[in-house]
Amino acid sequence: MEYIIDFTGFIVPDGEFVIKEVCVTSIGNQVSVNNVQECEHYVCQPPSKYINAMIMHENVDHYGKKHGILWDYGKVKYAIFEKKLKKWIKDARYFYVLGSEKQKWLTDLINDTVPLTDLKKMDPVDIACFDDLFLLRFSKRQIHHIWPKLPSDLQNNKKTIDYKFCTKHYPDGCSDCEMSEIWIYPYQKDCYYCQMNQ
Structure with a gap:
């Protein structure tokens, strides 16, 4: 186990x-x-x-x-x-x-x-053993941080791309969260500009 x-x-x-x-x-x-x-x-x-x-x-x-x-x-x-x-x-x-x-x-x-x-x-070989549903259910807040390590099929997967942070349109993050003193990045799926460019 x-x-x-x-x-x-x-x-x-x-x-x-x-x-x-x-x-x-x-x-x-x-x-x-x-x-x-x-x-x-x-x-x-x-x-x-x-x-x-x-x-x-x-x-x-x-x-x-x-x-x-x-x-x-x-x-x-x-x-x-x-x-x-x-x-x-x-x-x-x-x-x-x-x-x-x-x-x-x-x-x-x-x-x-x-x-x-x-x-x-974990290196890319190890991460490749996790399927996309597993990553999205348990690690979606970490996808952006491990992005360079993801295998190419996950980097090209729309479901995982959606959970990358949008640093292009929000280079300094945004404060649209409950704790306004914390600056966060929205997911690409929640970014209006990313969705318009699809």
Whole structure:
């Protein structure tokens, strides 16, 4: 079994990274949207050694504001989550994560028991094993960033082209989003000028 895992959390004052929210989905032997299992989603309680601690830290405060999840919120005990992670490791042939920091944290945790791949660093041969529906369902916000690595059939696929960011007509991004202080690029499918030129 292969797993894609994504998580976020807090860096507490002593420098330890503490997982707060995690999503895991398993995929079969062929990476396609048809054999992706339901996603498991957990929000973890603080680890027992921090459970009663009043942790006020810049990253903790930032996370709470950004995601709306408080430090003491969570239904899954941290120890239970660690047991689940060990089960996934036991069943897994590969883990995929997004980003080098997550890769490093998980590598330290699983001690190289299972090959762990950062999706951002995958080469074109690896990315070619993902079908277009899989990429669009789980990674459409990343398509622009991995565009040079996509195989030519995906670069010429209208469905994937639609999810490239339009940097031509919006070189500085646009602020048409809920958080107006963040500048984003629209997808080409949402860009009026791109659609007019088709």
